[in-house]
Amino acid sequence: MNKKYKIILALGLAASAVYAGWLDNFDSEAPADNTVPAGYQGVYGGGTLDKGITDAISVSESNSAFVAVSLDGGGGFRSILLHNDIAATDLTGGTISVQLSSDIDLSGGNGIVGFHLYDADGSEFGTEPGDRFAPSTSFGLFTQNISDLTNAIVWGDTPTLDTANIVKYALDFFDPSGASQNVVFYVDDYQAIPEPASILMMVVGAGGMLFLRRRLEI
Numbered sequence: 001m002n003k004k005y006k007i008i009l010a011l012g013l014a015a016s017a018v019y020a021g022w023l024d025n026f027d028s029e030a031p032a033d034n035t036v037p038a039g040y041q042g043v044y045g046g047g048t049l050d051k052g053i054t055d056a057i058s059v060s061e062s063n064s065a066f067v068a069v070s071l072d073g074g075g076g077f078r079s080i081l082l083h084n085d086i087a088a089t090d091l092t093g094g095t096i097s098v099q100l101s102s103d104i105d106l107s108g109g110n111g112i113v114g115f116h117l118y119d120a121d122g123s124e125f126g127t128e129p130g131d132r133f134a135p136s137t138s139f140g141l142f143t144q145n146i147s148d149l150t151n152a153i154v155w156g157d158t159p160t161l162d163t164a165n166i167v168k169y170a171l172d173f174f175d176p177s178g179a180s181q182n183v184v185f186y187v188d189d190y191q192a193i194p195e196p197a198s199i200l201m202m203v204v205g206a207g208g209m210l211f212l213r214r215r216l217e218i
């Protein structure tokens, strides 16, 4: 590769590293029971009954992921949908969102689904209990500022969430207090969006590439 292209490639990689968040829409996967969504490490927790991909209900066409959970009514953690490690991602000032629904309307009760982020020094922080989402039988958008994920799950070496170095993410499913029941949660368009300034930097980076192209007469 000649030097001009190497410079442009390096600038492009730098710009994309600044921009990178994620978007999991599950649309390219074959519907299946008892399967872990592509890119995910697993679905864990004593409450987990089943997991997989379905085309029966979705926001982005035509699939969503699902997690079937046994809720025992006792409160507490029940199940986690855990993604694989990702390249360290800067989400400082950004937002996180997911589309959620369930086969039973839980919207009248306490929130039971929360975000869960991991940083590079071992900290894990998530949605505060009072901010968790209670799904209904139609999809609803659950969104939070990254800065609001202040509920410590694991403190880590530096006991705050280093939002500039997010290395893994998950969704946590908790138990409402009350009746025991089996619930299927549907998950679609799980995404993290960096702050607008980061996106602006990407645009500036792209502008820089165009400038270089002209300078180098490529």
Ligand SMILES: [Ca+2]
Residues within 6 Å of the ligand: 025, 026, 027, 058, 059, 060, 061, 062, 063, 064, 188, 189
């Ligand atoms: Ca989808």
Ligand SMILES: [Ca+2]
Residues within 6 Å of the ligand: 119, 121, 122, 123, 155, 156, 157, 158, 159, 160, 161, 162
């Ligand atoms: Ca930390």
